[in-house]
Amino acid sequence: MKHYLTINDLPSIKTAIQEAIALKSDPYNYKNLGAQKTLVMLFFNASLRTRLSTEKAAKHLGMEVIILNVTDAWQLEFDSGAVMNLNKSEHVKEAAQVISQYADVLAVRAFPNLKDKHKDASEWILTSFVKYATIPVVNMESATSHPLQALADAMTIEELKTKKRPKVVLSWAPHPKALPHAVANSFIEMMQSIDVDFSITHPEGYDLDPNIVKETPVSYLQEEALKTADFIYVKNWSNYNAYGENTSQCSSWMMTKGKLGSATFMHCLPVRRNVVVECSVLDSEQSAVIKQSNNRTYAAQLVLKKILENEE
């Protein structure tokens, strides 16, 4: 594997899930694989889980880790041909090449601005690093995808499922802020790639990118959609059509104990209690959110391992 930008970069998704689960039982099994290799983690946005789990994963493999918040350096210019006489001190062309001198793998987190659909869809930040860096790039959540999260989510379903083909529903939830589509997108792509009975439910008008959703069934009737679900993945996203707008905060879409039934509750975190989901759900045995966050370590480790092995 060269880069990890979307889940489709995995040589085999099903094998990756199994291998990531196997890493969990013996995290230090490949502790020399990353010896004398450096992971640089570049953050344009805040992070808790991604930061800690990815650093942990790299250490399990014996890598050195250097973390750079973009605020520790300066603003980068991404436009090719720009006359840089304003507030951007360095072009990504140089920054990416320079970091490539100091690192063996570069992980980048860069959220969308949710103002310009076309620009966000172009993944201008992530693809600039891929273009100019001379080392493998790992997506720690970009404008449109969060493939480390999706791999951790698939591991969690694989570990908890009690039937061969569980029913999985992605259910939209209200949120006070306009959030990206990345987590939903990657979760959908992952569910389309594994053996589950998958559907999506959200309020009318909240349809996601049709190039992602494809043939996946979509319902505007939440309670009906959730019936007999084995796993319910709850997530807010802002309006994709009225791009980046927060057109609905309808609290009737909040996940409750009643709607959950006997299903397993999933969420990528951070989660707004009593807005996205009732406390009683999160605090119950049916919540898988802590297991999901734990699996982030092994998802990242699987990805770094594949990249390091490819380089050998």
Next chain:
Amino acid sequence: MKHYLTINDLPSIKTAIQEAIALKSDPYNYKNLGAQKTLVMLFFNASLRTRLSTEKAAKHLGMEVIILNVTDAWQLEFDSGAVMNLNKSEHVKEAAQVISQYADVLAVRAFPNLKDKHKDASEWILTSFVKYATIPVVNMESATSHPLQALADAMTIEELKTKKRPKVVLSWAPHPKALPHAVANSFIEMMQSIDVDFSITHPEGYDLDPNIVKETPVSYLQEEALKTADFIYVKNWSNYNAYGENTSQCSSWMMTKGKLGSATFMHCLPVRRNVVVECSVLDSEQSAVIKQSNNRTYAAQLVLKKILENEE
């Protein structure tokens, strides 16, 4: 030892002081004890000594260290049952459980707001982490105590004392800002636990929490109180009764060469020169402040060692 929240969590304070001093002469003696263990240090407030000394201590034990400034992530909600529709992105319930997946020990620094005496006394931040984390928690200075500092201070007195039972005086000092009571509280508790002749002097009205001070003699006459002292620990704290107010900045309480006499000067640092203490005191051979800061490493190392040994 499970957690280290106050000095009373030490199995034996006197033994701990001796063991910490012993670590100093051979810091890498237990360099494999923390192998494949991770310390996450979580900072809600600025730090120089605590950050560096605790990281150093963990490295001496072979631990991995991950530092997270809360500003690198997002604001946490602490109220149980809150409807999280404002500016707090994640509840400490999730954050503490999640970090527990990535760490073996969690160290937390969180100062009081000094607005609400009852809330500060409840130690709501630290106790939330203790409640929800599933790993040991170390107090790197909380609303009401700073037990790593107190252990380093006790080591310093033990190393420098020239008589079996030295006279130690805690002397209030003026300061331009309203400061917490944590350092004073933990120092008092520590002095009450070891074999010293201990008393406190401060201006009238600056009495500390009576549940901490207990039977310790208190004088409002500084010069009298300091007479024949072997160690004078100088520290500002804001008014405890007029809670969090800075009612006095009376410069007559500044420590001077004259008042110090032949005593050893102690302070936790950072210190305001010529406000809290005269330059001539800090720059003299009688100042123990650098030794105190050095002992912070071995105090933290003793604490981490006890926690790691307990976990084995």
Next chain:
Amino acid sequence: MKHYLTINDLPSIKTAIQEAIALKSDPYNYKNLGAQKTLVMLFFNASLRTRLSTEKAAKHLGMEVIILNVTDAWQLEFDSGAVMNLNKSEHVKEAAQVISQYADVLAVRAFPNLKDKHKDASEWILTSFVKYATIPVVNMESATSHPLQALADAMTIEELKTKKRPKVVLSWAPHPKALPHAVANSFIEMMQSIDVDFSITHPEGYDLDPNIVKETPVSYLQEEALKTADFIYVKNWSNYNAYGENTSQCSSWMMTKGKLGSATFMHCLPVRRNVVVECSVLDSEQSAVIKQSNNRTYAAQLVLKKILENEE
């Protein structure tokens, strides 16, 4: 070598260049030299290359690295005898001594304010750390010099030169912000120390400190000065006489393909594209900027190695 404050601290500049180039071919050759030694890197200003390359260098030598942004702690007081009743929480006297307890080497980055020529020239920040720290200090760019950059630059010229005594020209460039003189100063001193045909070209009035420039030829006619150059080092600096003012942004001084001719283009980065230099220069094979940034690692490693060896 005790400290590394300017290039003149190197026991032999020519030998240092050769040794640094040798480190590059086997970076981990001295991987145990820094075992159980800690480098603390203290940043008063933003950094990308310096931060990453110096951390990498230390890791190559087996050192532990602790990074402290001054914003993670608090503002330091530098004035001796100050009454610290304002916004400075700690004096550099204490801070430097305290950090010396936790580190074996201290690296400091502190830019000038460009307001007070005399104060900047005094190198008050760097020299305060040298004065009060009890461990070796490395200059990661100070008010008036950037000796790690100059060593990397000399390595780059040594690696790329095709004649015994190449012609090297330092050419001023326009920039929207007022920049320090540090890079130019150290480059000049380095060129004066090695076997090159060196000259400087800049607009009239942009003369640098005569104590640095000394006998080096200076021309106000850029195109004439650049003729037959083998290496052209392009760099903006603010006015030294009208101290810290940005009196000219004359775009005619921008480096172009035409002016470059067949010379190698050098710049310390970050660089403003199409302001300091045309895109076509940076994107050509004649640009050495990425090699320069790579050499920063081995320049820092040579310096740390010399310091560690001295300590043994």
